[in-house]
Every structure is written in structure tokens, then in C-alpha cells.
Amino acid sequence: xxxxxxxxxxxxxLGIDFGGLTAVNDxxxxxxxxEIVGLIGPNGxxxxxxFNMLTKVYQPxxxxxxxxxxxxxRMSVVEMNKAGIARTFQNIRLFSNMSVIDNVKIGMNNxxxxxxxxxxxxxxxxxxxxxxxxxxxxxxxxxxxxxxDADLIAGNLPYGAQRRLEIARAMATKPKLxxxxxxxxxxxxxxxxxxxxxxxxxxxxxxxxxxxxxxDMKLVMGICERISVLNYGMLLAxxxxxxxxxxxxxxxxxxxx
Amino acid sequence: xxxxxxxxxxLFTRExxxxxxxxxxxxxxxxxxxxLMATGNLSSMFQSLLVPVTCYIVAALGLNLNVGVSxxxxxxQAGFMCIGAFAGVCISGxxxxxxxxxxxxxxxxxxxxxxxxxLFGILIxxxxxxxxxxxxxxxxxxxxxxxxxxxxxxxxxFDSNGFQFSFVENKLKLAxxxxxxxxxxxxxxxxxxxxxxxxxxILILAALTIIYNLIYSRSGRAIQACRDNRIAAESVGIxxxxxxxxxxxxxxxxxxxxxxxxxxxxxxxxxxxxGFNLSILILVYVVLGxxxxxxxxxxxxxxxxxxxxxxxxxxxxxxxxxxxILILTMILSNNEKVKTFAAGLRKKLTRNRTKEAAAxx
Numbered sequence: 001x002x003x004x005x006x007x008x009x010x011x012x013x014l015g016i017d018f019g020g021l022t023a024v025n026d027x028x029x030x031x032x033x034x035e036i037v038g039l040i041g042p043n044g045x046x047x048x049x050x051f052n053m054l055t056k057v058y059q060p061x062x063x064x065x066x067x068x069x070x071x072x073x074r075m076s077v078v079e080m081n082k083a084g085i086a087r088t089f090q091n092i093r094l095f096s097n098m099s100v101i102d103n104v105k106i107g108m109n110n111x112x113x114x115x116x117x118x119x120x121x122x123x124x125x126x127x128x129x130x131x132x133x134x135x136x137x138x139x140x141x142x143x144x145x146x147x148x149d150a151d152l153i154a155g156n157l158p159y160g161a162q163r164r165l166e167i168a169r170a171m172a173t174k175p176k177l178x179x180x181x182x183x184x185x186x187x188x189x190x191x192x193x194x195x196x197x198x199x200x201x202x203x204x205x206x207x208x209x210x211x212x213x214x215x216d217m218k219l220v221m222g223i224c225e226r227i228s229v230l231n232y233g234m235l236l237a238x239x240x241x242x243x244x245x246x247x248x249x250x251x252x253x254x255x256x257x
Numbered sequence: 258x259x260x261x262x263x264x265x266x267x268l269f270t271r272e273x274x275x276x277x278x279x280x281x282x283x284x285x286x287x288x289x290x291x292x293l294m295a296t297g298n299l300s301s302m303f304q305s306l307l308v309p310v311t312c313y314i315v316a317a318l319g320l321n322l323n324v325g326v327s328x329x330x331x332x333x334q335a336g337f338m339c340i341g342a343f344a345g346v347c348i349s350g351x352x353x354x355x356x357x358x359x360x361x362x363x364x365x366x367x368x369x370x371x372x373x374x375x376l377f378g379i380l381i382x383x384x385x386x387x388x389x390x391x392x393x394x395x396x397x398x399x400x401x402x403x404x405x406x407x408x409x410x411x412x413x414x415f416d417s418n419g420f421q422f423s424f425v426e427n428k429l430k431l432a433x434x435x436x437x438x439x440x441x442x443x444x445x446x447x448x449x450x451x452x453x454x455x456x457x458x459i460l461i462l463a464a465l466t467i468i469y470n471l472i473y474s475r476s477g478r479a480i481q482a483c484r485d486n487r488i489a490a491e492s493v494g495i496x497x498x499x500x501x502x503x504x505x506x507x508x509x510x511x512x513x514x515x516x517x518x519x520x521x522x523x524x525x526x527x528x529x530x531x532g533f534n535l536s537i538l539i540l541v542y543v544v545l546g547x548x549x550x551x552x553x554x555x556x557x558x559x560x561x562x563x564x565x566x567x568x569x570x571x572x573x574x575x576x577x578x579x580x581x582i583l584i585l586t587m588i589l590s591n592n593e594k595v596k597t598f599a600a601g602l603r604k605k606l607t608r609n610r611t612k613e614a615a616a617x618x
Contacts, residue, residue: 055492081494093489095482106482110494112475116503119474120467126474173493 006069007032008177008209009054009085014063016053023049024233027063029211031177036203036210038224040217040244042253046233047213048090051179054211055087056080068176082110086175088166090182090213096155100146103154103165104137107172137172143205144168144198160191164198171206178202180212184219192216196223221245229253276469279552280462286559287458306562311457312338312519314558315464317542318551319511322468324540325548326477327504328484329386333397334539336404337509339531340377341370341516343408346445349521350438351415359451367460367517374513377404378506386501389487393505401536408528413439444527445520452522460518461555464511468551471507480504545586 009031016024024046031037039047052058054065056077065072067083075083086107095103112133114125141147144164149157154165163183170178183199184192196219203210214220220227221241229236229244231253237244244250290307293299316334323331345366356362377400385396414421416435423429426441439445471477479500482490487497520526542561546553564582568575589595 057488057491077491078494078496081492087492089489089492093486093492095485095489097485098478098481102478102481106478106490106495107493109475109479114475116471116474116476119476120470122470130474169493 005032007066008035008068009211010064010066010069011050011054012064012066014050014053014060014065016049016058016061022233024053024230025062027230027233027235029228029235029238031209031211033176033209034203034207035226036199036212036224038220038227038241039211039213039230040215040220040227041230041236045230047230048181049233050230051087051181051213054080054179055085081173081175084174084176085179086170086173086177087179088163088170088181088183090185092159092162092166094154094162094166094169096153098154099150100152100154100157100165101134101137101141101150103169104140104172105133107169108133108136111174140168140172143201159186163187163195167198167202171202175208177209177211180210180214182213182215184214184216192219195219199223272469272473275550275552276465279465279555282552282555283458283461283465287455290454302566306566307454308452308457308522309519310559310562311454311461312515312522313539313542313562314461314555315457315515315518316512317539317546317554317558318461318464318468319508319515320539321543321546321549321551321554322471322480322511323504323508324543325550326472326484327480327501327508329501329505330391330394331397331505331508332394332533332536332540333381333399333401333404334508334512335531335533335535336397336401337374337377337512338516338519338535339401339404339408339528340374341367341513342520342526342531343413343439343445343516343528344373344513345370345517346448346520346526347413347415347420347438349449349451350436350445351420353449359449360453360456363451363453363456363518363521366521367456367514370517370520371510371514374516375506375510378509379502382502382505386498386505398533398536401531401533405528405531408439408444409442411439412437412441442527442529444525446525448521448524448526450522450524452518457518460514464514465551467507467511476500476503541583545583545590 007030009029011027011029014024014027015022027050029037039050041047049058053060056072056075067080067085070083072080072083095106112129114123114129118126138147138150141150144167146161146165146168149161154162157165167178167180167183180199184195187195199210199212200223202208212224224241226238227241227244228238229247229250236253237247237250239247290299294304316338320331320334323329348369349362349366352362352365356365381396381400385393410424412423412426412429414429414431414435414437416432418432421429421431421435429437431437436447472481479490479495480503482495483497483500490497490500516531542558543554545561546555546557565575565579568578571578
């Protein structure tokens with residue numbers, strides 16, 4: 001990756017304390033456009049905490065998060081999404097009582113400009129924008145292979161489809177950076193292989209950067225261009241998949257002495 | 258005839274089906290009642306229930322938006338009705354000399370009642386809806402009681418100088434020609450009864466239109482998203498507090514409108530009518546009808562208002578039977594066997610319909 005470009009995401013000396021416990025410290029990361037970066041580490045290393053800081057679910061105690069060159073210190077969860085960061089969750093968080101297509105439409109809420117009066121009176125602006133949103137949502141569902149299930153209740157979808165729907169919903173917000181928290185958790189090898197193709201396709205089709213947390217090493221080594229390893233809240237190593245695989249410290253962290 | 262077919266297909270989508278059924282129930286009910294009244298077959302007892310039923314339905318529909326769709330427990334719906342009722346009575350009394358047409362005064366009273374109730378809704382919502390958990394239930398519960406006590410102690414009059422307020426009866430000095438509108442615990446007296454069943458039915462249809470159109474819009478989806486998963490809703494850029502506020506304020510406004518209609522249906526109205534019991538009663542209508550199910554709310558409200566009257570022949574036992582019926586309904590509607598039976602029945606019905614549709618082609 002060319003180092004002279006502005007990174008989509010630049011994290012400098014990020015840290016957070018919970019009471020007296022330092023969960024993450026001195027964490028640094030750069031993610032460039034069109035890049036797939038992996039964040040790995042043993043259980044409890046602080047990977048999801050990093051995601052929660054990047055999306056401002058937790059306010060970091062120290063350090064800077066720059067998004068597209070801009071400091072995000074004062075931004076809230078909602079503002080981070082509006083700026084262009086979308087995410088999925090480790091334990092799926094869909095709107096499980098709503099239909100599949102409505103889940104995706106919610107992602108587009110901030111692209112809709114009609115107000116409540118226009119909605120209640122069903123004015124032309126409402127009709128036009130609803131038609132457009134429905135069309136775009138169907139297009140997204142088609143990309144993620146969910147178009148046939150558009151009217152099903154999201155909570156009734158099979159597990160793998162729920163994971164895909166979560167990514168579709170995140171993509172509906174038109175992000176510049178997509179954060180995937182263990183997208184392959186609970187998937188069988190075939191589903192994982194399909195997921196790898198899908199993640200690559202999402203990157204190429206939407207031209208976005210992807211940062212993902214994953215325990216499935218086959219997936220991480222297969223699709224990530226760069227990998228950062230987190231251990232006890234500290235950055236242990238970073239590099240290409242080959243470098244990480246050969247790094248003695250990483251092997252020690254995963255396998256012990 | 259492709260457009261025609263699309264039109265009918267649209268009628269049977271989930272959205273339009275529920276909308277159609279609830280509208281049909283209200284309109285058919287209205288026609289039947291009007292026919293009964295015209296032929297003189299409706300007892301005066303039932304006639305006296307007509308306007309209150311429409312008020313309860315509107316307030317319950319509003320509460321269903323708040324409790325069922327938005328998922329926030331609100332125990333102060335009677336408080337918002339109280340505001341609407343006494344605001345409506347005051348406005349109507351004040352305008353009596355200016356506008357002689359009762360219907361126009363009633364509509365103005367309903368609008369003012371709704372606006373005032375939504376104003377109180379905003380004031381309560383600003384601090385409470387930022388919090389997570391059951392705080393809204395606690396605060397609205399207290400709010401209902403405070404409003405009731407407040408109106409129990411306020412004296413309002415109207416004269417050539419405008420509205421006069423006092424918390425002590427004899428300090429209310431009205432200019433000649435002025436009249437007292439609310440006199441503390443005695444409530445509003447001497448109100449002109451201008452509420453009509455027709456306006457009540459129109460108010461229900463308006464409430465249904467507002468609620469359905471809101472649910473199937475950007476804001477409605479956001480409201481449901483915040484109910485289903487607050488964290489995920491924020492992660493896709495939805496401002497949770499504002500969204501919940503919208504549902505809460507619309508609910509309060511509908512209660513205010515219902516209250517204004519209710520207040521103008523009686524010559525005397527005391528604030529203690531709008532106690533905690535009424536809030537719970539409206540909540541029972543909503544829960545029994547099904548959270549988020551507007552048609553269910555309408556049916557359960559009608560049944561539960563009529564039931565004690567129909568059981569009147571049983572005298573002292575009627576409230577016992579009423580509560581037994583209520584408990585049985587709650588248990589049965591949550592019974593797995595009954596549920597599977599209902600689901601099977603529904604499946605059979607839809608299969609027949611798709612078969613018919615296939616046969617038509």
C-alpha cells in the first residue's frame with residue numbers, strides 16, 4: 001500500500017481504562033481505501049473493545065481516531081456512522097421482529113429526506129423516496145443473496161443468512177469503512193468459503209475499506225492484506241499474513257511456551 | 258390488466274391488509290350503530306357509551322404506538338387525557354360566545370387538547386427518554402397523578418380579560434359576564450355537551466391514518482428498530498432518544514385529543530376520573546389487543562367497554578366475571594396449543610386464497 005495516501009482510518013496511541021483496568025493501550029492502526037485488514041488475537045485481547053471505541057460505543061480514555069484525516073474526538077455513535085463507519089456485531093444484532101427488507105431500509109434512513117408530515121400525508125416526495133429506497137434495498141438484498149427472503153421476519157432467518165443481512169444493513173448506510181466482528185463465527189467450512197468470496201466482492205464492488213476481527217485463521221490469512229495482532233490490549237505485531245504466520249511472538253501468544 | 262392486478266396484490270400486503278380491516282371495522286360499526294339509532298333500537302345506556310368508546314379507542318391506539326411499536330411502557334395516558342379534557346372544556350367554554358357552531362368548537366378544542374398534551378409529552382420526554390430502562394413508566398405514572406392533583410386544586414375562569422387562574426377559590430375575581438370553567442375538586446361544570454359520535458369516529462379514522470402512515474415510513478421503521486435493538490439502531494445512525502420521543506409525543510397528542518372529546522361529552526367532569534385506574538385500563542386494552550396490533554386494540558377496547566355493561570344482569574358478580582374473562586383470555590392467547598391451532602388455521606386460509614388466486618389465472 002502506498003504510504004503517501006491519506007488513510008481512511010488512522011488510530012494513534014489509542015487506549016481505554018475501565019476503572020483501574022487498562023483494556024487497551026497504545027494501539028496504532030492505519031487502514032487505507034480498498035484494503036482488507038484483519039485484527040486478531042487470543043480471547044479477551046481487546047479486539048471488540050477496539051471496535052467499540054472506533055464506533056464510539058466506548059469513549060477512548062487516550063489517543064486519537066482519525067477518520068478520512070479528520071479527528072473524531074467529539075463524535076457520538078450516530079455521528080460516526082454518518083461520517084462513514086458501519087459495523088456488524090459479534091453476537092448478531094438484527095432488528096429481529098422486522099422484515100428483512102425493513103432491516104436494510106433502516107440502514108438507509110439518513111439518506112431519506114422527507115419529514116413526518118410528508119409521510120403521514122403520503123405526499124409525492126414520500127412516494128418517490130420510498131420507491132427509490134425499496135428498489136435500492138432490493139438491489140442490496142440481491143447482492144447478498146437475500147432477495148427471496150425480503151418479506152420474512154429477520155429473526156426467523158437461518159444463522160448464516162442473518163450474518164449476511166447484518167452486512168447488508170451495514171452496507172445500506174453507504175460506509176467508507178466496514179467493521180466486521182467475527183463474521184464467520186458459527187459458520188461451517190462451506191459457508192466460510194462463501195463468506196470470503198462475499199467480503200472480497202463487497203470490497204471490490206463498493207470500493208471500501210474493511211477491518212475485520214476473526215478467529216478463523218483460514219479466512220484471515222486468505223483475504224486480509226495486512227494483519228494486526230492484539231494481545232493483552234497491546235499491539236503485538238503487524239504485517240502481511242506470511243509475516244504474521246512466521247512471527248515467533250504471535251505463535252507464542254496463541255500456543256503458549 | 259397488469260395495473261389492476263398490482264393494485265389488488267398491494268391490497269393484500271401485510272401493511273394494507275391490517276389497515277383495511279381496521280378501517281372496515283370502524284366504518285361498518287358506525288353504519289350499524291347509526292342504523293340502530295335511527296330505528297330506535299339502541300338503548301340509552303348504549304348511546305351514552307358511544308362517545309366514551311371512541312375516546313378510549315383513540316387513547317388506546319396512541320398508547321399502542323408508544324408501548325407496542327416503540328416498546329416504552331407509559332403509565333400516564335390518563336394524565337394526557339386529563340390535560341386534553343380540561344383544556345378542551347376551557348377552550349370550548351371561552352369560545353362559546355364567539356363561535357356558536359358546536360362542531361367547529363369541538364374540533365378546535367380537540368386540536369388544542371392534542372397540542373397541549375404533546376407539549377407536556379415533550380417536557381417529560383426530554384429528560385426521561387435519554388435514559389434506558391423503565392424510567393418512562395415511573396415518570397409517567399407520577400405525571401398522571403400530579404396532573405390530576407393539580408387540576409383538583411386549580412380554579413379557572415374566563416371573562417372579558419381572558420383566562421383567570423387561581424389556586425384559591427375566592428381569589429378568582431371575574432369581571433361581570435365572566436364564568437368559572439374549572440372549580441377545583443368540583444371539576445368543570447356547566448359544560449355544553451358538543452361531543453358527537455360522528456366526530457369520535459372521524460377521530461379514530463384520523464388516528465389510524467396517522468399511526469399506520471407513520472409506522473410505514475422512515476420514522477416508523479426507526480421507532481421499531483430502537484425497540485428491537487437500541488445498540489444496532491445507533492450503529493446505523495439512528496438517534497434513539499429523538500425517535501422514541503416522536504412515538505411518545507404522538508401517543509400523548511392522541512390521548513389529548515381523545516380527552517378533549519371525552520370532556521365535552523359531559524356537563525360535569527371531575528379530575529379524579531382520570532386516575533391511575535384509567536391509565537391501566539387503557540393499557541389493558543392495548544395488551545389484550547396485542548402489542549403493535551391496531552385492529553386488536555380497537556376490538557379489545559370495544560369488547561372490554563361493553564362487557565361490564567352486558568354483564569350488568571349479573572349484578573354484584575359482574576366485575577368478578579369480567580376479571581375471570583380477562584384472565585382466561587390472557588392465558589389462552591399465550592397458550593402454545595391455541596397458538597399453533599390459530600397458526601394452522603391462518604395457514605389453511607392463506608393456502609386457500611393462494612389456490613383461488615392460482616385458479617383465477
